[in-house]
Amino acid sequence: MSWSIAGLAAVLVVWSLFARRLRHWQVTPALILVLAGTFFGYLTDDALAGRLEARVVEPIIEAILAIVLFEHATRVRNGFFGGHTRIVLRLLFIALPIGVALAVLLGAGLLPSLTLAQLLVLACVVVPVDFAPVVSFLHDPRIPERVRHVFNIEEGYSDGVIAPVFLLALTIASGEHTRAEGVIYALRHGIPHLAIAVVLGLGIGAAAAWCANAADRRGLMTEQSRRLLMLGVPVLTYTLNVGLHGNGIVAAFVGGIAYHSVRHYVDEEREQEYIDDVGFVLAAVVWFVFGAVVWEKLHDGVAVTQVVFGVLVLTVVRAVSVAAATVRSPLSGHERILLAWLGPRGTANVALALWAYIVIPPGPGDTLLSVAIVVVLGSVLLHGVAAPILVSRMASRATTEVAR
Numbered sequence: 001m002s003w004s005i006a007g008l009a010a011v012l013v014v015w016s017l018f019a020r021r022l023r024h025w026q027v028t029p030a031l032i033l034v035l036a037g038t039f040f041g042y043l044t045d046d047a048l049a050g051r052l053e054a055r056v057v058e059p060i061i062e063a064i065l066a067i068v069l070f071e072h073a074t075r076v077r078n079g080f081f082g083g084h085t086r087i088v089l090r091l092l093f094i095a096l097p098i099g100v101a102l103a104v105l106l107g108a109g110l111l112p113s114l115t116l117a118q119l120l121v122l123a124c125v126v127v128p129v130d131f132a133p134v135v136s137f138l139h140d141p142r143i144p145e146r147v148r149h150v151f152n153i154e155e156g157y158s159d160g161v162i163a164p165v166f167l168l169a170l171t172i173a174s175g176e177h178t179r180a181e182g183v184i185y186a187l188r189h190g191i192p193h194l195a196i197a198v199v200l201g202l203g204i205g206a207a208a209a210w211c212a213n214a215a216d217r218r219g220l221m222t223e224q225s226r227r228l229l230m231l232g233v234p235v236l237t238y239t240l241n242v243g244l245h246g247n248g249i250v251a252a253f254v255g256g257i258a259y260h261s262v263r264h265y266v267d268e269e270r271e272q273e274y275i276d277d278v279g280f281v282l283a284a285v286v287w288f289v290f291g292a293v294v295w296e297k298l299h300d301g302v303a304v305t306q307v308v309f310g311v312l313v314l315t316v317v318r319a320v321s322v323a324a325a326t327v328r329s330p331l332s333g334h335e336r337i338l339l340a341w342l343g344p345r346g347t348a349n350v351a352l353a354l355w356a357y358i359v360i361p362p363g364p365g366d367t368l369l370s371v372a373i374v375v376v377l378g379s380v381l382l383h384g385v386a387a388p389i390l391v392s393r394m395a396s397r398a399t400t401e402v403a404r
Contacts, residue, residue, distance in 0.1 A: 111306070113364065354369075
């Protein structure tokens with residue numbers, strides 16, 4: 001394990017020294033970490049991937065997801081939906097369910113070895129978007145400002161919205177119960193846990209923000225303490241919920257929404273710097289481990305049907321679901337195309353995939369992880385290479401139309 005930590009630290013040091021140049025070359029940290037993890041897996045003969053035990057890894061992944069989802073929820077600017085309520089609601093509650101349903105249907109045809117619950121878990125892993133591999137899209141002036149804002153909000157909320165469905169499906173798919181018993185167990189225990197999570201998440205997030213506002217008015221806080229508070233709140237929310245048998249991940253996400261809604265920031269960007277950095281380091285751990293697992297799972301090859309499923313999820317599923325959800329919306333044709341095709345997968349997808357892999361029995365778990373690997377790596381290539389070309393062409397076309 002010490003060699004694993006040393007390898008990850010070495011990659012972070014090298015990236016830190018050349019971060020500006022690598023960003024100029026559009027080489028993302030996610031790509032470097034996956035390649036480094038894969039190389040490390042090759043050198044150590046899968047030593048890291050072979051030690052992924054559920055009892056050790058599961059709580060670590062849960063804690064990472066709690067902080068990442070809290071960070072996503074607090075990243076939304078200009079109100080709860082960033083001033084784009086109708087568009088965001090269409091993406092979260094029309095496009096996302098359609099995408100999940102299409103992924104399940106495709107999986108039923110292409111991945112017959114997976115049960116319905118396992119297909120639902122897989123859909124929850126591969127459908128939500130995450131811009132970690134191509135965060136530059138959120139700041140690219142060639143992309144219309146409204147589209148960038150909508151992307152930012154969709155990324156912030158999609159994983160949190162899908163989390164309850166993922167957790168219920170994972171409970172059924174874990175193999176600890178028969179199918180009927182699994183459904184009953186998931187409903188009997190999962191729904192109360194989710195209810196506890198929502199109540200505690202809202203309460204802790206809102207209370208922490210109210211206390212911070214009061215402390216700021218009395219001059220009791222420093223710049224450093226404001227930054228530390230942003231990390232302490234999700235950790236407190238997660239651990240309290242786990243101790244009280246709530247769902248820590250959902251609670252952290254809901255707590256982030258509540259905190260962000262109530263908090264009157266002194267300097268919003270400065271206050272979020274620390275949790276952004278911590279989130280980056282945690283994401284680096286996830287991508288490095290993912291790279292090590294990639295080598296273990298892919299050096300024996302991947303089934304053609306798994307590749308076909310991954311390609312369809314990245315292209316057809318996203319395009320059809322977004323197109324259906326944005327019919328008669330205020331979006332222009334160019335904006336709808338960009339929303340449909342620029343849907344990368346990132347840190348949260350990888351974390352959910354690793355979590356499902358260690359919980360679902362071998363066989364189905366291996367299939368699920370292999371498909372997730374195809375989707376995530378395909379996203380890194382598609383959205384890291386092809387998407388910038390699409391953005392450039394769309395920007396040129398828009399400029400030409402304006403000139404006319």
